[in-house]
Amino acid sequence: MAITPKTAAEAARAAELRVGFIMNNGFPSPGSDHIQATWVFEGRTWDRCLHFNPGPGEYKLSFPTGVELKSLTWRGEC
Template structure:
């Protein structure tokens, strides 16, 4: 997997993105009640996955290897 600048970076929601080479999903947000967690849905080798990432100092990263489709990454409240 290559390292470097993000392919996609957003302060808002993301939908329908694809990578042939894997994907890291990172929440670099700050505490903000009602909108500081990222709920995501992906299809990757092994199936469909859903998750929720907290802001830093809690688990805030998930990664997937191989071809990955990010169906959605949406900001929301506590999960």
């Protein structure tokens, strides 16, 4: 038996993507080897640019419980 949301708010919550960890496992590609990550935590929007693994620079993020991932977009240099 399928469980279906009863209200629009419940449907919106069901569509949220909860995440605990992200990592840019891409490779060097000038102009498109970084990731712009945007997320919401406790009602506030955050964003960070991640370099490809193994760096230099930040290439992974760990999140506390309750983070809602909004977007991951390939981009050029941070």
